[in-house]
Amino acid sequence: MNNWNEYLSSRGARLAQDGSGHVPDFGQSLGVADLAPGFVAPVTDQGLIAVTGDDAAGFLHNQLTNDVEHLGPAEARLAGYCTPKGRLQATFLMWRSSESVFLQLARELQPALQKRLSMFVLRAKAKLADVGTGQVLLGIGGAAAEGTLTPLFGALPPTPYSRIDHPLGTLIRVADAFGSARYQWLTTPAAAQMAWPALAAALRPAGTDAWRLAEIHAGVPQITLRTQEQFVPQMVNLELLGGVNFKKGCYPGQEIVARSQYLGKLKRRTALAAIDAPAQAGDEVFAVDDPDQPCGMIVNSAPNGSGGVDALVEMKLAALEQGDMRLGSASGVPLRLLPMPYALDALDL
Incomplete structure (x- = not known):
C-alpha cells in the first residue's frame, strides 16, 4: 500500500481487498x-x-x-x-x-x-x-x-x-x-x-x-x-x-x-436508466415485446445509493421508443429511463 492510499484509508476510504489500490467509496454508496x-x-x-x-x-x-x-x-x-x-x-x-x-x-x-x-x-x-x-x-x-x-x-x-x-x-x-x-x-x-x-x-x-x-x-x-x-x-x-x-x-x-x-x-443509441438491482457492463437487456433476443447491453454502471445502479445502456431505438426493457430477460428487473443530458436524434429522452 502506498502513502497516498494509507492517507485515504486514515480518512475513511474503503480500499479494495485485492491490493490494487482501488478506492470504490468512503464506506457507503x-x-x-x-x-x-x-x-x-x-x-x-x-x-x-x-x-x-x-x-x-x-x-x-x-x-x-x-x-x-x-x-x-x-x-x-x-x-x-x-x-x-x-x-x-x-x-x-x-x-x-x-x-x-x-x-x-x-x-x-x-x-x-x-x-x-x-x-x-x-x-x-x-x-x-x-x-x-x-x-x-x-x-x-x-x-x-x-x-x-x-x-x-x-x-x-x-x-x-x-x-x-x-x-x-x-x-x-x-x-x-x-x-x-x-x-x-x-x-x-x-x-x-x-x-x-x-x-x-x-x-x-x-x-x-x-x-x-x-x-x-x-x-x-x-x-x-x-x-x-x-x-x-x-x-x-x-x-x-x-x-x-x-x-x-x-x-x-x-x-x-x-x-x-x-x-x-x-438504429441504436445509448440511454440513461436506473435499475433496482445489481448490474454491470456487458449485461444484456431485453424488450418485453421481443423477448427472444437481447435488444441491448449495459455500457457502464455504478451504484446509485439506493441498492441498485444507474447505467448507460446501448439498445435499439425501437426498444427505446417502446420503453419497456428488462435486465437479463424479458421477465427481469425493469429499466427506468432517465433524462439524458443531450439530445438523442429525434427521441425526447
Missing part, C-alpha cells in the same frame, strides 16, 4: 442527491499513456477516431480506437503538452492497448509509455466544485473539455453532471495530500464509484474489458460528444464508422 452539492473522489480505475516524439500526434491521428494533429494545448477531447470492423477497443480522454499526447483510458485495458498501438508505430518517431504510476487523479464535481477549486488554481478551465497546466498539476474540465461543472485533477500524491483537508471540508468525500456515477449522468461512455469490440462509436453516442471527426483522414474502421453515419438512419 452515494447517489445523485448526495453528490450534487459537491464531492471529491480519488479516481483509481484509470490508466495513462504518454505518446512522445516528433511524430506522436501524426501517428495517433491515423489511429484514433478524432483529430489529434489539431488538438490544442488548452483543450481535451474524447476519442476512440476501433478494430478494422469499426468496433471500439477503447475510448480515451486525450490532451497534449509540448512534448507528449496523453491518452487516459480504463486501466484494465491499458497494457494490451499500449502494446497493440506500439506495434503500429513502425518507423514513426513516437514512443508509448505508462505514465500513470506515481500520479493521483482526483474527480471534483457538484455545485461547490468551482468555488472550492478557485482558491487553489485561480482561473479554472472555462468550458467542458478545456484544460490548464498549473504548478499543482493538470486540471481538465470534463462534461458537466448534476447541473454543475466537473473537473479532473492530475497531480502528485504530495499535492493531493496537501489539498485533501480543504477539499474534504467543502466537498463530500467519495470514491471511484461516485465518479463513475457522475460520468454516467453526463452521458459519457467508457469502454471496459467486458464491452470491448461490442459497439460502433455511434452506438455509445461518441460522436454526439465530439469524439469522432468525420472530416479527418483514415483510421482503423473509418469506412464502417462513416457508413454508419451517412448511409441510413442510426
Whole structure:
C-alpha cells in the first residue's frame, strides 16, 4: 500500500481487498442527491499513456477516431480506437503538452492497448509509455466544485473539455453532471495530500464509484474489458460528444464508422436508466415485446445509493421508443429511463 492510499484509508476510504489500490467509496454508496452539492473522489480505475516524439500526434491521428494533429494545448477531447470492423477497443480522454499526447483510458485495458498501438508505430518517431504510476487523479464535481477549486488554481478551465497546466498539476474540465461543472485533477500524491483537508471540508468525500456515477449522468461512455469490440462509436453516442471527426483522414474502421453515419438512419443509441438491482457492463437487456433476443447491453454502471445502479445502456431505438426493457430477460428487473443530458436524434429522452 502506498502513502497516498494509507492517507485515504486514515480518512475513511474503503480500499479494495485485492491490493490494487482501488478506492470504490468512503464506506457507503452515494447517489445523485448526495453528490450534487459537491464531492471529491480519488479516481483509481484509470490508466495513462504518454505518446512522445516528433511524430506522436501524426501517428495517433491515423489511429484514433478524432483529430489529434489539431488538438490544442488548452483543450481535451474524447476519442476512440476501433478494430478494422469499426468496433471500439477503447475510448480515451486525450490532451497534449509540448512534448507528449496523453491518452487516459480504463486501466484494465491499458497494457494490451499500449502494446497493440506500439506495434503500429513502425518507423514513426513516437514512443508509448505508462505514465500513470506515481500520479493521483482526483474527480471534483457538484455545485461547490468551482468555488472550492478557485482558491487553489485561480482561473479554472472555462468550458467542458478545456484544460490548464498549473504548478499543482493538470486540471481538465470534463462534461458537466448534476447541473454543475466537473473537473479532473492530475497531480502528485504530495499535492493531493496537501489539498485533501480543504477539499474534504467543502466537498463530500467519495470514491471511484461516485465518479463513475457522475460520468454516467453526463452521458459519457467508457469502454471496459467486458464491452470491448461490442459497439460502433455511434452506438455509445461518441460522436454526439465530439469524439469522432468525420472530416479527418483514415483510421482503423473509418469506412464502417462513416457508413454508419451517412448511409441510413442510426438504429441504436445509448440511454440513461436506473435499475433496482445489481448490474454491470456487458449485461444484456431485453424488450418485453421481443423477448427472444437481447435488444441491448449495459455500457457502464455504478451504484446509485439506493441498492441498485444507474447505467448507460446501448439498445435499439425501437426498444427505446417502446420503453419497456428488462435486465437479463424479458421477465427481469425493469429499466427506468432517465433524462439524458443531450439530445438523442429525434427521441425526447
